Amino acid sequence: MSSVDEIPQPHPTNTNTNPSQPRDSHSPNHDVSSQPINSPTPPDSRAPISLHDATTLPTESNPYITPAPVSDPAPAKNTLDSVKDVLGRWGKKAAEATKRAEDLAGNMWQHLKTGPSFADAAVGRNFRASLDTVLHSAYIGLGGSRVDDNGSISKVSSSESCNSDDEEDECVSIDALATAISHVILKPQFRALSTKFSGTQQAMASFDSFSYLTQREAVEVDESLMGPLGFSVDQLMELAGLSVATSIAEVYKPSDYSRVLTICGPGNNGGDGLVAARHLHHFGYKPLVCYPKRTQKPLYAGLVTQLEALSIPFMSVEDLPSDLSDDFDVVVDAMFGFSFHGSPRPPFDDLVNRLVSLHNQISQKRSVIISIDIPSGWHVEEGDVDGTGIKPDLLVSLTAPKLCAKKFIGPHHFLGGRFVPPAIAEKYNLILPPYPGTSMCVRIGKPPQVDISAMRENYISPEFLEEQAEADPINQFHKWFGDALAVGLKEPNAMALSTVGKDGKPSSRMVLLKGVDKNDFVWYTNYESQKARELSENPHASLLFHWDGLNRQVRVEGYVQKVSDEESEQYFHSRPRGSQIGAIVSKQSTVVPGRHVLHQKYKELEQKYADGSLIPKPKNWGGYRLTPHAFEFWQGQKSRLHDRLRYSPCEINEQKVWKVERLAP
Numbered sequence: 001m002s003s004v005d006e007i008p009q010p011h012p013t014n015t016n017t018n019p020s021q022p023r024d025s026h027s028p029n030h031d032v033s034s035q036p037i038n039s040p041t042p043p044d045s046r047a048p049i050s051l052h053d054a055t056t057l058p059t060e061s062n063p064y065i066t067p068a069p070v071s072d073p074a075p076a077k078n079t080l081d082s083v084k085d086v087l088g089r090w091g092k093k094a095a096e097a098t099k100r101a102e103d104l105a106g107n108m109w110q111h112l113k114t115g116p117s118f119a120d121a122a123v124g125r126n127f128r129a130s131l132d133t134v135l136h137s138a139y140i141g142l143g144g145s146r147v148d149d150n151g152s153i154s155k156v157s158s159s160e161s162c163n164s165d166d167e168e169d170e171c172v173s174i175d176a177l178a179t180a181i182s183h184v185i186l187k188p189q190f191r192a193l194s195t196k197f198s199g200t201q202q203a204m205a206s207f208d209s210f211s212y213l214t215q216r217e218a219v220e221v222d223e224s225l226m227g228p229l230g231f232s233v234d235q236l237m238e239l240a241g242l243s244v245a246t247s248i249a250e251v252y253k254p255s256d257y258s259r260v261l262t263i264c265g266p267g268n269n270g271g272d273g274l275v276a277a278r279h280l281h282h283f284g285y286k287p288l289v290c291y292p293k294r295t296q297k298p299l300y301a302g303l304v305t306q307l308e309a310l311s312i313p314f315m316s317v318e319d320l321p322s323d324l325s326d327d328f329d330v331v332v333d334a335m336f337g338f339s340f341h342g343s344p345r346p347p348f349d350d351l352v353n354r355l356v357s358l359h360n361q362i363s364q365k366r367s368v369i370i371s372i373d374i375p376s377g378w379h380v381e382e383g384d385v386d387g388t389g390i391k392p393d394l395l396v397s398l399t400a401p402k403l404c405a406k407k408f409i410g411p412h413h414f415l416g417g418r419f420v421p422p423a424i425a426e427k428y429n430l431i432l433p434p435y436p437g438t439s440m441c442v443r444i445g446k447p448p449q450v451d452i453s454a455m456r457e458n459y460i461s462p463e464f465l466e467e468q469a470e471a472d473p474i475n476q477f478h479k480w481f482g483d484a485l486a487v488g489l490k491e492p493n494a495m496a497l498s499t500v501g502k503d504g505k506p507s508s509r510m511v512l513l514k515g516v517d518k519n520d521f522v523w524y525t526n527y528e529s530q531k532a533r534e535l536s537e538n539p540h541a542s543l544l545f546h547w548d549g550l551n552r553q554v555r556v557e558g559y560v561q562k563v564s565d566e567e568s569e570q571y572f573h574s575r576p577r578g579s580q581i582g583a584i585v586s587k588q589s590t591v592v593p594g595r596h597v598l599h600q601k602y603k604e605l606e607q608k609y610a611d612g613s614l615i616p617k618p619k620n621w622g623g624y625r626l627t628p629h630a631f632e633f634w635q636g637q638k639s640r641l642h643d644r645l646r647y648s649p650c651e652i653n654e655q656k657v658w659k660v661e662r663l664a665p
């Protein structure tokens with residue numbers, strides 16, 4: 001146990017184990033040239049560290065993180081191997097997940113892969129030449145359609161999706177249908193995605209063009225899904241509502257935007273709102289629902305019962321506060337979707353006006369508006385025709401954006417509805433962006449322009465108290481690293497390495513930790529790189545781990561030496577052969593005339609070693625180990641009152657121990 005003023009239980013530190021190491025020399029100008037950087041680490045009896053999967057984080061502390069089951073701790077071996085094993089296993093899982101994500105994305109895109117660009121490929125399918133065939137299959141695919149005697153297709157509304165009291169039967173001719181379908185197929189296609197997405201690079205879809213659906217196309221897609229493709233409206237609504245809730249959670253954290261009013265209309269758009277409210281509740285928000293025109297169908301009654309069972313309050317229009325911003329951080333507009341016609345009738349006219357006036361408010365903090373699929377009251381194709389409609393801050397388009405979304409100028413546009421089967425995508429040439437990882441939503445369009453100075457997160461973390469801190473900072477690192485692994489953070493072993501050469505100018509870059517060997521932090525690099533040069537001039541360096549999803553960072557400062565040649569040799573040959581060749585190709589930090597030079601050299605070496613023979617480790621490639629003399633564990637807290645616990649070495653009864661002190665945030 002340790003507290004601010006207490007010295008912790010004696011615990012042997014690893015500082016100053018090298019007699020040549022000047023422990024207290026922090027000055028970059030300190031003359032270190034006499035200390036050989038490659039002096040071997042003296043053997044000692046320190047226990048080896050394996051990055052076993054300890055977790056310290058209460059799962060309920062972060063609503064966005066679902067803790068993953070963690071594999072058994074690696075047995076402690078007295079070598080770097082135990083660490084490598086853990087990192088290797090973790091890396092394999094990450095690679096498998098990435099592969100699955102790529103496969104999924106690949107399915108969507110495979111039909112466009114044949115052309116030099118997606119646009120060319122789409123046109124190259126020679127759709128026009130086989131229009132009749134496509135029309136036929138499109139017609140067959142339109143569940144609930146029928147052809148009358150004079151050749152017109154008349155669409156029968158799907159029983160659940162159309163619950164309108166003023167539903168009209170719509171009749172379209174073959175020509176109109178042809179125009180509609182060719183409009184979808186021949187519209188400008190996505191071009192920018194010519195490179196393969198992988199892993200979380202999929203997180204932001206960077207298109208220079210979108211597919212937009214007309215009102216009619218939206219209805220057709222809906223009917224195809226619920227007709228021949230076997231979906232039920234309940235399923236689609238559940239997925240749509242979940243997409244909406246996850247989109248909201250991506251932008252508006254419950255810590256700042258907990259009070260959510262969901263205004264639900266009489267149709268499926270309203271149903272999406274009911275589902276979203278339920279998920280938001282489970283995500284940690286406090287939803288309240290206004291549902292003035294209830295539909296008596298079992299689906300909707302069930303959704304209401306589910307909300308009531310969670311004690312989610314319902315409020316009539318009359319009981320809503322005159323200024324919604326007083327009571328709500330977020331207003332979800334789930335009044336009308338793609339079946340809206342004309343002007344909103346009571347009571348929705350009043351509700352739409354309230355949302356319009358919200359946006360005109362100049363108050364310090366007004367409620368943000370989230371529109372599901374269509375900003376209610378907007379023309380489904382023309383958008384906000386006279387500019388007096390709702391101006392949502394976040395629009396969540398479902399399945400594919402409708403034409404009106406072109407007029408959306410708000411900061412956040414997401415696509416939800418990760419359920420479109422390839423048959424629909426192909427039939428309508430619906431080009432959809434890949435969704436990142438396991439996410440139900442993807443941001444489309446440009447990320448908002450942000451004022452960097454205004455970017456701040458109000459962190460919610462459990463408090464990190466002195467009595468929870470391990471006596472040995474290596475064990476504390478080990479615990480937090482385990483947490484980072486457990487919640488699935490990407491590359492938790494990535495660290496910023498800062499070095500300072502003899503000119504006194506610092507430089508930083510990200511490198512990957514390859515292990516905590518005994519008490520040293522080990523990484524590998526090119527011994528002729530800038531960092532290596534600077535380390536040869538000044539062997540003091542700083543490491544910084546930033547584990548964003550956990551609101552944590554760890555600073556490690558210490559003295560750096562090269563690892564033994566045997567260790568470098570062993571690690572080099574454990575790397576994939578491509579990485580081994582890459583290490584030979586790259587004269588790190590030197591100027592190259594172009595990428596082609598690297599490719600050429602790589603190809604030559606690939607051929608040279610194609611027989612599987614041993615790729616020799618370049619002499620200028622190897623590892624470093626940093627022996628820490630200071631640690632700081634930082635955890636973000638509400639109102640900037642962050643936790644900062646610093647470990648520094650001291651001596652008690654001639655025994656080296658670590659002193660833990662709290663620093664002001």
Ligand SMILES: NC(=O)C1=CN([C@@H]2O[C@H](COP(=O)(O)OP(=O)(O)OC[C@H]3O[C@@H](n4cnc5c(N)ncnc54)[C@H](O)[C@@H]3O)[C@@H](O)[C@H]2O)[C@@H](O)CC1
Nearest residue numbers: 164236237240267268269336337338339341343344345373
């Ligand atoms: N595959 C899809 O495309 C999916 C669609 N879903 C949702 O379903 C929505 C479409 O649902 P619906 O077809 O039920 O239609 P809407 O929810 O768009 O609205 C139709 C209802 O609004 C009423 N209405 C229409 N115009 C009105 C006016 N001027 N004043 C007052 N009331 C008016 C109608 O009488 C009807 O009750 C989509 O926008 C989307 O939110 C999701 O639930 C699931 C997936």
Ligand SMILES: [K+]
Nearest residue numbers: 333336372374
């Ligand atoms: K809406």
